Amino acid sequence: MAASDFKSSITRALLFCLGLMFSQSAAGVSHAKEYLLTAAKPDRLFLMDMSARKIVREYKIPGPMIAPMTFVPSPDGKTVYIVTNREKSITGIDMDSGAQVFSADMSPEFDIRTKNFGLEISPDGKELYSYDVAARLHPDRYEVLESRISVFATDGGVQAKAIRSFAAPRRIHLLMMSTDGNSLYALGKDFYTFDPVSGELVDTYPFLNWKRPNMSPPDLLNFWPLWDQTMIFRSLYTVARTNLPPTDPNAFAVGILSLDLKSGEMGVEELKIPPEVLFTIVTSPNRRDAFAVFNNLVKIDLETGEAVKTVEVDHSYYIAQISGDGREVYLGGTMCDIPIYAADTLEKLDQIELPGCPDMAGSPLKIIHRD
Numbered sequence: 001m002a003a004s005d006f007k008s009s010i011t012r013a014l015l016f017c018l019g020l021m022f023s024q025s026a027a028g029v030s031h032a033k034e035y036l037l038t039a040a041k042p043d044r045l046f047l048m049d050m051s052a053r054k055i056v057r058e059y060k061i062p063g064p065m066i067a068p069m070t071f072v073p074s075p076d077g078k079t080v081y082i083v084t085n086r087e088k089s090i091t092g093i094d095m096d097s098g099a100q101v102f103s104a105d106m107s108p109e110f111d112i113r114t115k116n117f118g119l120e121i122s123p124d125g126k127e128l129y130s131y132d133v134a135a136r137l138h139p140d141r142y143e144v145l146e147s148r149i150s151v152f153a154t155d156g157g158v159q160a161k162a163i164r165s166f167a168a169p170r171r172i173h174l175l176m177m178s179t180d181g182n183s184l185y186a187l188g189k190d191f192y193t194f195d196p197v198s199g200e201l202v203d204t205y206p207f208l209n210w211k212r213p214n215m216s217p218p219d220l221l222n223f224w225p226l227w228d229q230t231m232i233f234r235s236l237y238t239v240a241r242t243n244l245p246p247t248d249p250n251a252f253a254v255g256i257l258s259l260d261l262k263s264g265e266m267g268v269e270e271l272k273i274p275p276e277v278l279f280t281i282v283t284s285p286n287r288r289d290a291f292a293v294f295n296n297l298v299k300i301d302l303e304t305g306e307a308v309k310t311v312e313v314d315h316s317y318y319i320a321q322i323s324g325d326g327r328e329v330y331l332g333g334t335m336c337d338i339p340i341y342a343a344d345t346l347e348k349l350d351q352i353e354l355p356g357c358p359d360m361a362g363s364p365l366k367i368i369h370r371d
Helices: 005-029
Strands: 034-039 043-048 054-060 072-073 079-084 088-092 100-105 112-121 127-137 142-144 148-153 162-165 174-177 182-189 189-196 201-205 231-240 254-259 266-271 279-285 289-296 296-301 306-312 319-322 329-334 337-342 348-353 366-370
Touching: 034 072, 072 112, 072 266, 079 112, 112 296, 127 174, 231 279, 279 296, 279 319, 289 319
Parallel strands: 112 174
Antiparallel strands: 034 043, 034 366, 043 054, 072 079, 079 088, 088 100, 112 127, 127 142, 127 148, 148 162, 174 182, 182 189, 189 201, 231 254, 254 266, 279 289, 289 296, 296 306, 319 329, 329 337, 337 348
């Protein structure tokens, strides 16, 4: 074989191998499918294929007095960690087999009762962060103990113990991690930033303790982790303008507290919408629109702060979640139905019913991607 022919053959072989590698890589990406995950009382976890409009897997959560509340899936979508046992335990379930692969008792001491009010997982899936509130039980009184954040190794098994812990302010109800894993954020009366390794309180963003002129302290209720699709956390708050009488229609305002989990930027911004009860807000992947819900589903233009469209929903819903392409909005968190709305028109497209009609009762709607 001539040298030029040999080189040509090698070139063709290399190109073929590279093409095969790229096609396999592309195939792997294309096979990754988006699912919606939620939990319901007393002991159920549901995995839904929203494009097919059906439940593809139902799991029984092990343990006593389950009452699942918050949960976090692992970054690879293979395991989900659930706060159970009336906030006194954390259970991990393998999403393929349904087997219990992790368990942590938050109250191993007989005279101390510890409850969890926040859960987060590191971006590499190796550590689990739990915000704990504890009290020592005396015959005649409760002794309040220091609140803390406990850290567990996710490979700790079914008798996992905290590998470290550090003090944290009281009244925290939501934990979230930066995309690089270097900052752990905790939302409470204010917004706190911790070093997740040392436990050092690095920064405090004043929220309840803000000093904005002519503004009352804001009112906020949020324990739903809703940043899956954009890595931007947003929460609605209401505030009173103290320089106006309460009878003035402009005396009360609605705003958004935001945190970009990639850049770490925090901020507040008032909206130009009339005050009404709205529980959660989720950001569209286009980052221009957001959707808020309670008795109404409201589409908000984030650039103008105005409501683009409002529709009445069938009953109260606590949670709005959004598809990865930004085309559909999912509602949940109450009762046993998950309606699906078109993001552009807010037209109701369909609805998924949980079998047996178990109550979601505040459980989040989380997006996972699996092959």
